[in-house]
Amino acid sequence: MPLTEKTCVPCRGGIPPLTPGEASALHGQVSGWALTHEATRIERDFKFDDFAAAIAFVNKVGALAEAEGHHPDISFGWGYAHVVFFTHKIKGLHENDFIMAAKVDAIT
């Protein structure tokens, strides 16, 4: 099933993060993202024409995050946004992070 058709599941911790091999396999479906910090995060840069376009994108990502109950860390300003997914409770990556990345790609 494509990641965009999946839904984030609650993650309260107590499970191991994805292994680097598992993360690499899912990464193939969201290859525009960078797999960083020893395969414990995925992150992507987005460019825009101005501040208004950047914050409009940030709000679309925010709405998606609220709908899925899985939230990114976002840095943005005039003409750019940088989005990071990382499951804080397991200090690494969960399938939820890849589902969110795929859904963000689908709205860009």
Place this chain on the structure above:
Amino acid sequence: MPLTEKTCVPCRGGIPPLTPGEASALHGQVSGWALTHEATRIERDFKFDDFAAAIAFVNKVGALAEAEGHHPDISFGWGYAHVVFFTHKIKGLHENDFIMAAKVDAIT
């Protein structure tokens, strides 16, 4: 005149940034902010109860930035936001940065 009663003026570069002494003097009016990077930036952390409150604050700051034509760099996520003001065109601080900081304080 208090900073909150001033309005940002267009800054297209070609002028020197505030000196550390000038920046320190204005900093006294927005003392909740940290003056960093050798007095070339001002930045502040804000805490919230959840993601929704953080992004609501980010949007209020964004609306203020659009109204004043002077934009911050913002990092945020679940329960937090970090706002940085810095005048990119002069690679340092302008009075506009302090006006924006004071106006952000006024909406928190």
